[in-house]
Amino acid sequence: MNTPDDLMLAADIEAAVRAVPGVAVVYRAGSTLSKAVDATTRLVGLRDEDAPLIDLERAEDGVKVRIAIGVHASDGAAATARRAHAAVQALLAPQGAGDADVHLTVVHVDGSEPPERAH
Amino acid sequence: MSSDQNRKELEDADDSIVAGRAADGDAAAFAVLVRRYTAMMRAYARRILPGTAEVDDVVQDAFITAWHRLPELEDPGKVKSWLMRITSRKAVDHLRASRPYSDIDRVEAPAPAQTAPARVVEARAGVAALGQALRELPDGQRECWVLREMGGYAYEEIADELDISLSTVRGLLARARKYIIVRMEQWR
Amino acid sequence: MSNEYDTHDLRGLGLEPEDLDGHTIEDLTDYLDAGRTPPDPSIDASPGCRLALDALERLRDLTPELLSADSAAEPEVEEAWVERILTGITLDARAGRRIPFSAPSPHADLGITEGAVRGLMRAAESAVPGILVGRCRLDGDVTEPGAPIRVCVEVSVPYGPPIPLLAERLRTEIATSLMTHTELNITGVDVIVQDVRRRSPPVEEGR
Numbered sequence: 001m002n003t004p005d006d007l008m009l010a011a012d013i014e015a016a017v018r019a020v021p022g023v024a025v026v027y028r029a030g031s032t033l034s035k036a037v038d039a040t041t042r043l044v045g046l047r048d049e050d051a052p053l054i055d056l057e058r059a060e061d062g063v064k065v066r067i068a069i070g071v072h073a074s075d076g077a078a079a080t081a082r083r084a085h086a087a088v089q090a091l092l093a094p095q096g097a098g099d100a101d102v103h104l105t106v107v108h109v110d111g112s113e114p115p116e117r118a119h
Numbered sequence: 120m121s122s123d124q125n126r127k128e129l130e131d132a133d134d135s136i137v138a139g140r141a142a143d144g145d146a147a148a149f150a151v152l153v154r155r156y157t158a159m160m161r162a163y164a165r166r167i168l169p170g171t172a173e174v175d176d177v178v179q180d181a182f183i184t185a186w187h188r189l190p191e192l193e194d195p196g197k198v199k200s201w202l203m204r205i206t207s208r209k210a211v212d213h214l215r216a217s218r219p220y221s222d223i224d225r226v227e228a229p230a231p232a233q234t235a236p237a238r239v240v241e242a243r244a245g246v247a248a249l250g251q252a253l254r255e256l257p258d259g260q261r262e263c264w265v266l267r268e269m270g271g272y273a274y275e276e277i278a279d280e281l282d283i284s285l286s287t288v289r290g291l292l293a294r295a296r297k298y299i300i301v302r303m304e305q306w307r
Numbered sequence: 308m309s310n311e312y313d314t315h316d317l318r319g320l321g322l323e324p325e326d327l328d329g330h331t332i333e334d335l336t337d338y339l340d341a342g343r344t345p346p347d348p349s350i351d352a353s354p355g356c357r358l359a360l361d362a363l364e365r366l367r368d369l370t371p372e373l374l375s376a377d378s379a380a381e382p383e384v385e386e387a388w389v390e391r392i393l394t395g396i397t398l399d400a401r402a403g404r405r406i407p408f409s410a411p412s413p414h415a416d417l418g419i420t421e422g423a424v425r426g427l428m429r430a431a432e433s434a435v436p437g438i439l440v441g442r443c444r445l446d447g448d449v450t451e452p453g454a455p456i457r458v459c460v461e462v463s464v465p466y467g468p469p470i471p472l473l474a475e476r477l478r479t480e481i482a483t484s485l486m487t488h489t490e491l492n493i494t495g496v497d498v499i500v501q502d503v504r505r506r507s508p509p510v511e512e513g514r
Contacts, residue, residue, distance in 0.1 A: 073430070077488035078408040081417045089412075099414055105405060106419040109427050109488055125432075125439075128463075132439050133502035136463040139442025143425045144401030146393060153392050157384045162377035179392060186396040195442060195461075196501075245369045246376050253373075268370045293332045297322045300362045304320050 009095075010052035016087045017054075017067060022080030024110045027068040029055040063092070063100035070108035077106045130154070138195035141186070149186060156199065160206045166265045167210040169258060177213050181206045200271070207270045211280050214262070245303065252302040260295035263288055320358050328353040332363075339363055401425075406449045408490055419489060421445060427488060428460055431480040435473055437465030441501060445491075455494045458485070463502035474498040 014026055028051075055066035065088065071080040085102055092100050129137060129151055137155075140148035160178045168174060184205050192201055253261055262281060266272040274292075278285045322332055330350060338350055339360060350356045403421025410417055428443045440460055447456040458481060464473050478496045485493055 073427075073488075077419050077423075078417070078490060081408055081419070082411055085411060085415050085417060101414050101416070103416045104418075106423055106488075107402060108423050109419075109430075128437070128439055128504070131504060132441075132463045133504075135501045136439055136441035136461065139461050139501075140429065140440065143429070143443055144422050145426075145429060146396075149396070150389050150393060153389050154384050157388065158378040158381040159374065161381050162374060166377065175388075179395060182392045183395050190401075243369065243372060245365070246372045249366070249369050249373055250377065268367075269374055289333055292336075296332055296336065296363065296366070299366060300320070300322065300359070303366065304362065 006056055006058065007052060010054040010056045013054045013056070013065065013067070013088055013091060014052060016091050017069060017084050020080065020084045020087050022071050022075040023069050023084055024072050025070040025108070026053050027070060027107055028053050029066040029068040029105075063097045065092075065100055065102045067102070067104040068107050069104065070110060071106055072110045077109055081106055133196070134198050135194070135196035138189065138192065138198035142189040142192065142195060149189075152185075152198065152202075153182060156202050159199075160202060163203060163206050163265075163269060164210045166253060166269060167207060167262055168213065170254075172213065172217075177209045178206065181209045184209070203270060207266055207272075208280065211262070211266075214258075215282070244306075248303050248306040249299065252299045255302070256295055256298060260291045260298070263291040264295040264299070267292060320362060321355055322359060326355045327359060328355055330356055332359065335360055335363060339367065404449050406489055406491065407452055409452065421449060424485070424489060427484045428458070428481050431477060431484055432462075434480040435476045437468070437504075438473055438477055439463040439504075440477075447494075449491060452490065453492050456491045457494050458496040459499065460496070461499045461501045463504055464500055466503050466505050470500055474500070 017023055018026055053068075057064045057066075067084070067088070069081075069084060071077050081104055085104055088100075088102050088104075089098065092098055126147065129140075129148060132151075134155075137148050137151045141152055157178065160181060161174050164172075164174045164177045164181075168177065181202065185202055188205075189195075189198075192198060253264065256264065263277055266277045266280065267274070272280065274285055274288050277288045281288070321327070324331055327335070328349065330353070335350065335356060338347060343351075343360075350360070401422045403425070405418045405420060406424065408417040408419065424445065425443045429440045432438045432440045440462055442461045444459040445456055446459060448454045449456060460477070460481065462474075462477065464470055477498055481496050482493060485491055
């Protein structure tokens, strides 16, 4: 993720996902075990906290999006995940990225103990 | 159960439940372990480290390691002795970082006066005498004694941990025991 | 080697081999560690050794009390300290395996983490008053859709209500929750009681 356009797209995706009924919170995506920072993001001058929560990558074979969400217990997690995916599709298709790989993970279900602190 | 009540119940629950939950990722349960064992870990680290050392840094390191390695603990009920082990390892790491080249066998100078304990506690008179005697031991003798008698380490484990020979461990322990016994006889 | 204790009045307690009929403090410690078995007449019959052994044993008795006394003498654990520890740990290290949802399209990879599912199992305790969930396990290949999965939860129960009743309520709650939020093929829920809690004493003020 290096261009300002991509940063804006990531922000748009984040907003779209947040608006989905059943989604409680958007977490920082990417590898859950490594704290590796995107080097290009650093160069652009973004501090870690400003980096988008959505991870968007333009590879040769297309766009790859990684999303991590927390959902409300009131709806089934699978249903909410599918709705979130649909919202992302609806955003990407008009931009010609309808066949983007979308990797979406539910990392927390509300109504359990307090959600993780944002990192 | 309300979450306040739940929290109170967790505070009172067995180690195996609390540690099991923390191993699964419950930070509130881990906080219970922190509250439950900080004093013990501070006390133990304080016995291993010389007077001016940063005990809290060592204990914090120990807890961070504990959090990451809790899933590896086969029996969550053993978390107390497991935490002790991590604490001594961190304390010794800290020691070696600040004392890389000295010969542990030659560190004979008596320990500098340590700060008095935060609170006065009811205990058998001998306990205070023992505590005082320990503070007077040279570093090498004190470390071996604490790891053996408080940490339950085998002689080989002490040798590994402190990176010294087995015979050095036995020698240091013998001298430590002699000193302590004599000091305690004086106080009787 | 310093001999600072040589000048002290030992009240008959000598600790060198000449006082111990040829034995060393090391020998006596090993003997004590072994529970004084097999009996060694050369030690047992030596007054010097007996004196030293008694002193070693007194020392051994006191040592467990030392850690307790030291711990009690430490200042009260401050909430600021707990906060300091918690902010130092990365909370996302418990995600565990990724449990897939059936995908609406080949480019969609949807799933839920094992960590989130464990959170659900712990949350199930709110349906069973007094029960506390400890460790939770999902046995089986959760990453393989349709694979048989057995759930195992360790619990702490309050003293009083019949345990099978509590376990059954928890079992039902967990099964429902897993059915709502995952597509796992749950073959069973094992509830293991690790701990029975007596009624807690009244909460002290100012804790």
